[in-house]
Amino acid sequence: MKHLAHIRIYTTMLLVFLTFLAGITTTSAQSNNPGPKFGIKGGLNLSQLYVDQPNVEDENMKAGIHFGVFGKIPINSFVAVQPEVLYTNMGSKISYGGSDFESVFGIESGEIRFNLNYIQVPIALAVNVGPLNIHAGPYLSYLLSANVNNWKSSESSPTEIRELETDDFNKIDYGLVVGVGFDIKNVNVGARYNYGLRQVGNDGLAGNLTDNSKNGVGQIYLGFGF
Template sequence: MKRKQDFRILTGIGIAILLMIAAPQVYGQSNNPGPRIGIKGGANLSQFFVDQPTVEDENMKLGLHFGIFTKIPVNNFLAFQPELLYTNVGSKVSYGGSTVENILGIREGEVRFNLNYIQLPLALAINVGPLNIHAGPYLSYLVSSNVKNLRTSDLTTINTIELNKDDFNTIDYGLLAGVGFDVQNVTIGARYNYGLRQVGKDGMARNLTNNSKNSVAQLFIGFGF
């Protein structure tokens, strides 16, 4: 639980920094950004927050996301912002003790989960000058997965665990919220994605992740046309 709180605090700090940057210029810009389409990308910090007795430690995984977006004004203060992104998420989980090997069939050590999705965020953005606050649902489709088991002692790769895309739920969905700062054709911002569906489908994948859901903080930059 403490790791989860620290993760959300880190996300909140990033959003607060963006707000402080944007605040002095909020009222000096036009409220209506106009319709546009663009490309965006950035970094992901993701974690599952697995809660089970065999977990000794868990760390965030650094990933990336990139894709296209469009911003369609509804009025001077409200816009609809759908996007289509490729996003790489996961977690680094350390399991300990013979219990893991006997029950789950893997060696003691760190397991690195890498899940690659095509994501469709559907956000509504409230525009206040160059600042926008956006929120809404997202829907993701799992295109591939890569799961590795590493030795605790020297972190040398042993073998890829016998898990593949079929062991994880193909469809993920959840909620997103964030802030953005638009300067002419450039947008920067931070966002948090909170998954509502468990990652593991059944068998070993479900036992390892213990009904965990995707939790992803994002920093992004985009260029509109």
């Protein structure tokens, strides 16, 4: 049932995205601006939660991927709106060394890996200077799934923390994106940073482990427009 709910949410987001593009396309055509561009994109994520706790010994970025579709709809020859629908992996790798988590939550000292999978809808305003574009805007994400693995210092393989489920994390995330890219004919390359404005964990163990931290994700991407 959860998978069906996820599909319905993804379909709704995609319909909103296509409706938005259709409206902007009509406006663009009526104003004699250059036509819109649509395409696919994907790339590398480097994410981190920036947890600040006495028991945290170290934090490292977690590698992931993102991919999806985008549109670039000119407002004039210098400014364009760039909406996207993306599947994106986020999370973090956090090393805990204190005994509090073991005694209270049954988690041994070691590395906790947070794996958070979202559908993300950023809508950026892009300023174009030749092939260079600088873009920024808000994003809204929906959490599809989450799992947390405990790489205990006493074991060589991870153990899933079964007390933590997707419902222990906030389903809705939102924040800002800012980035820079190059448009070379039909090829788009660039880098972007996602700055989350909502805490990841909601209550209980998830809230205690993440200490109300937010998503922070750097991205490198490659896209093809048509």
